[in-house]
Amino acid sequence: MGCGRVGAALAVDLARDGAQVMILDIDPSAFRFLPEDFPGTKVVGNGIDLDVLRKIGVDRMDVFVSATRGDNRNVMAAQIARHILGVPVVASRVFDPLREEMYRNMGLRTINPTRVQAKRLKKIIEAESEEEANEIVAGFMRQEES
Amino acid sequence: MYIIVVGGGKVGFYLAKELVEANHEVLVIEEDPEKAKEIADELGDIVLEGDGCEASVLDKAGTERADMLLAVTGEDQDNLVACQVAKQRFNVARTVARINNPKNEEIFQKLEVDITVSATSAIMAHIEQELPTHHLIPLMRLKGTGLEIVEVRIPEDSRVVGQPVKNILLPYQSMISLIVGEDAQPKVPSGETIIHAGDEVVAVTMHESEEALREALMAPPPPRSF
Numbered sequence: 001m002g003c004g005r006v007g008a009a010l011a012v013d014l015a016r017d018g019a020q021v022m023i024l025d026i027d028p029s030a031f032r033f034l035p036e037d038f039p040g041t042k043v044v045g046n047g048i049d050l051d052v053l054r055k056i057g058v059d060r061m062d063v064f065v066s067a068t069r070g071d072n073r074n075v076m077a078a079q080i081a082r083h084i085l086g087v088p089v090v091a092s093r094v095f096d097p098l099r100e101e102m103y104r105n106m107g108l109r110t111i112n113p114t115r116v117q118a119k120r121l122k123k124i125i126e127a128e129s130e131e132e133a134n135e136i137v138a139g140f141m142r143q144e145e146s
Numbered sequence: 147m148y149i150i151v152v153g154g155g156k157v158g159f160y161l162a163k164e165l166v167e168a169n170h171e172v173l174v175i176e177e178d179p180e181k182a183k184e185i186a187d188e189l190g191d192i193v194l195e196g197d198g199c200e201a202s203v204l205d206k207a208g209t210e211r212a213d214m215l216l217a218v219t220g221e222d223q224d225n226l227v228a229c230q231v232a233k234q235r236f237n238v239a240r241t242v243a244r245i246n247n248p249k250n251e252e253i254f255q256k257l258e259v260d261i262t263v264s265a266t267s268a269i270m271a272h273i274e275q276e277l278p279t280h281h282l283i284p285l286m287r288l289k290g291t292g293l294e295i296v297e298v299r300i301p302e303d304s305r306v307v308g309q310p311v312k313n314i315l316l317p318y319q320s321m322i323s324l325i326v327g328e329d330a331q332p333k334v335p336s337g338e339t340i341i342h343a344g345d346e347v348v349a350v351t352m353h354e355s356e357e358a359l360r361e362a363l364m365a366p367p368p369p370r371s372f
Contacts, residue, residue: 048222048223049247049249050247050249050250050253051249070223071199071227072199072221072223072224072226072227073223075223075227076222076223076226076227079253079257080253083256083257084252084253084256096199096200098200098201098202099199099200099201099227099231102201102230102231102234102235105234106230106234
């Protein structure tokens with residue numbers, strides 16, 4: 001749910017791994033982030049509407065991910081998927097660190113990109129030279145690949 | 147009581163106004179500075195500018211000593227999160243969420259919002275009361291019990307017309323609590339009270355037994371076998 005840069009990249013990655021992927025966004029123009037040859041299904045709809053989630057078969061899915069720009073939207077959809085529709089694995093991105101921690105403690109799988117990104121930005125401004133900054137960024141990328 | 151109102155739109159504004167008039171301590175949390183100022187101009191220094199879903203804002207609002215939090219923004223997801231943060235982090239005893247999508251009533255209750263209020267459902271209930279449909283109208287849920295209060299109008303052809311209450315086979319944990327006859331006189335029924343066509347019957351039932359109760363009170367008599 002949420003075909004922004006993150007949602008689209010994840011959908012492509014999962015499809016490449018052989019998963020059957022459906023991507024949902026309320027705004028059809030969001031699908032521009034997907035490659036032309038995206039093998040999954042694109043659906044336009046509101047991910048916090050129970051009827052919509054039922055109609056697209058979320059109750060039969062193995063994994064549900066919410067990664068829209070809205071924290072509240074993301075945690076609401078995740079809780080519907082988990083507690084109402086019984087999806088076994090549910091993951092969300094939450095920008096507000098406090099809200100992220102709270103929902104993680106309530107049993108959702110959540111990540112908060114804010115702190116990591118702030119730390120990383122600090123590291124590269126503290127680098128002594130452009131070369132060192134590039135080296136640090138290369139290090140981040142190696143970490144992500146592993 | 148100390149009551150926090152999240153969302154200073156029209157609903158939030160008039161709620162706050164009524165609550166102040168009823169001598170409650172009220173704080174409105176509103177994100178939009180212009181709206182916040184308008185409310186402060188009208189109602190005085192009872193507005194906090196900020197996002198009512200954010201723990202830091204709710205902390206500043208003194209939410210840990212609030213008796214009640216009413217989340218009445220126009221967005222269901224924001225109201226859900228405000229209630230959940232209030233409950234989880236600040237132990238607020240009673241949370242109330244305004245909802246637009248009536249389907250969210252059941253979802254929010256599962257997610258531990260104490261009360262949901264839906265204008266959509268309220269209007270639908272009024273429409274259904276006006277129509278001669280064979281429906282059971284859910285009036286309210288009793289918190290934490292799985293029970294709800296429902297209303298039915300007894301149809302002409304119902305099997306219970308002319309029967310005393312004691313003859314009606316009600317589903318498990320269901321009870322007829324009030325009967326309002328066509329003369330608009332409410333009465334608490336005894337076992338001997340006779341049911342008439344057109345009676346408004348208010349009953350308590352389990353949510354799962356709604357259909358069985360509808361059947362018991364509204365279905366026509368079963369065909370006789372000789």
